[in-house]
Amino acid sequence: MFNMEIQTQVLIVGAGPTGLVAALALTKIGVSVRIIDQNENAGTASRAIIIHAHTLEHYLQLGISQQIINAGIKVETATVITEDHTIINANIGDFGKGLSPFPFLLTLPQDDHEKLLIAELASKNIFVERNTEFLSATQNENSVTAILRKGPHTEYVETHFLCGCDGAHSAVRKALNLDFKGGSYSQIFYVADVGKPSDYTQTGFTMAISATDFTLVFPVRSSNTLRLIGIVPSEYHDKQISFNDVNESVIKNTKLKIDNVNWFSSYHVHHRVAEKFSQGNMFLLGDAAHIHSPAGGQGMNTGIGDAMNLAWKLANVLNNNATKNLLITYESERRPFANKLVATTDRAFTLMTDTTWIGNLWRKYIFPNLIKFVFSYTYFSKLFFKFISQIEINYRKSELSSGSVAKLKGGDRLPWTGNNYEPLTSLKWHVQVYGKPKLQLTPTLNECSISLYEFPWTEQHEQNGFKRNSAYLIRPDGYISVIDENGKGEPIKEMLIDILSLNMGQPA
Numbered sequence: 341m342f343n344m345e346i347q348t349q350v351l352i353v354g355a356g357p358t359g360l361v362a363a364l365a366l367t368k369i370g371v372s373v374r375i376i377d378q379n380e381n382a383g384t385a386s387r388a389i390i391i392h393a394h395t396l397e398h399y400l401q402l403g404i405s406q407q408i409i410n411a412g413i414k415v416e417t418a419t420v421i422t423e424d425h426t427i428i429n430a431n432i433g434d435f436g437k438g439l440s441p442f443p444f445l446l447t448l449p450q451d452d453h454e455k456l457l458i459a460e461l462a463s464k465n466i467f468v469e470r471n472t473e474f475l476s477a478t479q480n481e482n483s484v485t486a487i488l489r490k491g492p493h494t495e496y497v498e499t500h501f502l503c504g505c506d507g508a509h510s511a512v513r514k515a516l517n518l519d520f521k522g523g524s525y526s527q528i529f530y531v532a533d534v535g536k537p538s539d540y541t542q543t544g545f546t547m548a549i550s551a552t553d554f555t556l557v558f559p560v561r562s563s564n565t566l567r568l569i570g571i572v573p574s575e576y577h578d579k580q581i582s583f584n585d586v587n588e589s590v591i592k593n594t595k596l597k598i599d600n601v602n603w604f605s606s607y608h609v610h611h612r613v614a615e616k617f618s619q620g621n622m623f624l625l626g627d628a629a630h631i632h633s634p635a636g637g638q639g640m641n642t643g644i645g646d647a648m649n650l651a652w653k654l655a656n657v658l659n660n661n662a663t664k665n666l667l668i669t670y671e672s673e674r675r676p677f678a679n680k681l682v683a684t685t686d687r688a689f690t691l692m693t694d695t696t697w698i699g700n701l702w703r704k705y706i707f708p709n710l711i712k713f714v715f716s717y718t719y720f721s722k723l724f725f726k727f728i729s730q731i732e733i734n735y736r737k738s739e740l741s742s743g744s745v746a747k748l749k750g751g752d753r754l755p756w757t758g759n760n761y762e763p764l765t766s767l768k769w770h771v772q773v774y775g776k777p778k779l780q781l782t783p784t785l786n787e788c789s790i791s792l793y794e795f796p797w798t799e800q801h802e803q804n805g806f807k808r809n810s811a812y813l814i815r816p817d818g819y820i821s822v823i824d825e826n827g828k829g830e831p832i833k834e835m836l837i838d839i840l841s842l843n844m845g846q847p848a
């Protein structure tokens with residue numbers, strides 16, 4: 341199917357979190373990659389700091405979750421304060437208990453996060469090629485020729501697939517002539533990393549709300565730093581903004597007296613989604629494909645989710661285990677989620693920054709009391725965890741999904757039950773059975789060269805929506821593809837043959 345003049349199977353443009361995770365996942369599955377970045381050095385700005393549970397689950401698959409957790413700070417408490425009093429001080433250290441091996445929010449500045457991913461890649465002998473800029477590309481049915489600028493030199497790279505992970509201003513998206521539809525907000529956000537005042541005792545996340553604005557405070561880095569996020573007052577919009585311009589609002593909202601500002605940045609927020617996530621053999625991932633307000637800290641996590649969704653599909657196609665039709669599901673699974681995310685974060689952002697009486701009422705009374713309500717009941721705090729952590733993302737409408745049983749449908753993320761994530765570290769298709777596999781299942785799976793993992797049936801499986809003795813075909817990214825209720829394997833075999841066109845007898 342593919343010719344031999346290819347220099348690398350996949351060329352990744354951009355070494356932000358999305359590109360780095362794509363490189364790690366592809367490398368783990370045995371695909372040859374090159375990863376380039378136009379910048380001379382890795383990023384030094386802290387930018388995205390929240391790592392959600394679903395990203396940590398993907399990191400478990402890549403074997404780096406513990407390293408990342410050790411480097412970050414687990415958020416233990418969520419406090420909401422208004423000008424007059426503390427509305428709630430909730431313990432959120434394990435608010436997703438039972439739902440994920442990582443039932444918490446982790447803060448880790450993006451630059452530290454990227455350094456760990458780069459080091460992990462280097463340990464696999466993959467090094468980011470710096471000062472290397474993607475200029476343009478041409479493609480035919482089987483390959484892409486990318487034109488790169490490397491200092492004074494131009495390089496032509498032949499690759500099977502090209503992943504555009506090159507951020508909001510993506511040159512890959514421009515080369516594909518794809519629209520980036522959406523708009524921009526008039527508000528300007530600020531982000532500051534500041535020294536923690538000695539009298540500051542909170543260990544977790546604080547949201548300080550007033551009728552007019554808000555300040556978010558996160559613990560970052562072990563070296564006593566706080567991350568402040570808020571909106572720049574409109575009177576400063578036309579000038580070069582510094583921390584002094586927002587200090588008054590910080591003091592009013594949080595009562596914090598900041599002496600030491602380590603990093604300050606302000607930025608416009610946009611909400612845009614690319615009209616397509618792929619064209620031929622070229623793909624858009626991360627900020628190159630979608631950008632939105634930072635409400636909920638979803639941006640970087642979504643880019644990492646894109647990378648995990650696409651990597652195994654590229655690998656299956658490159659290994660001749662699937663036809664190129666499989667790649668269509670990257671866009672059909674990820675673009676609807678990006679659209680939904682942009683709409684949700686847009687609503688949240690618009691309400692939180694609304695300066696009319698509705699916004700004031702929302703900020704001062706409705707929102708704080710809603711948060712108080714959510715964290716006062718385990719049921720609602722778990723619902724909130726499911727929503728914010730991205731573990732609720734599902735691909736139920738995907739061509740790769742079929743079958744249902746009890747609460748589960750094909751396309752759901754595999755619910756975590758304590759020990760059933762170990763097989764996910766292989767990044768391979770496999771089948772899980774909770775209870776006793778039917779006699780017919782093993783020969784059918786042997787025909788497809790698919791491994792079977794059995795787990796003794798427990799009450800926990802029932803609570804998670806599994807049915808005893810049914811068989812579940814699990815995708816390499818940890819999603820359920822087929823639920824075979826009667827457990828004999830026929831629907832699984834059909835999916836592997838019809839949709840994936842798997843070559844029988846070859847390992848997937």
Ligand SMILES: Cc1cc2nc3c(=O)[nH]c(=O)nc-3n(C[C@H](O)[C@H](O)[C@H](O)COP(=O)(O)OP(=O)(O)OC[C@H]3O[C@@H](n4cnc5c(N)ncnc54)[C@H](O)[C@@H]3O)c2cc1C
Pocket residue numbers: 353354355356357358359376377378379387388389390450472473474475505506507508509510511512531605606607625626627628634637638639640641643
């Ligand atoms: C100030 C700030 C604060 C933020 N805070 C948050 C937050 O709290 N939570 C959150 O989730 N998100 C936040 N974000 C957004 C988050 O940083 C992005 O969602 C995330 O970085 C996206 O990762 P990415 O890898 O897709 O793109 P990027 O991180 O933008 O990486 C793209 C890479 O591509 C490289 N590149 C670009 N063009 C080319 C080219 N032509 N050739 C070669 N290389 C190229 C760039 O040098 C860069 O290294 C923030 C962003 C900013 C700017």
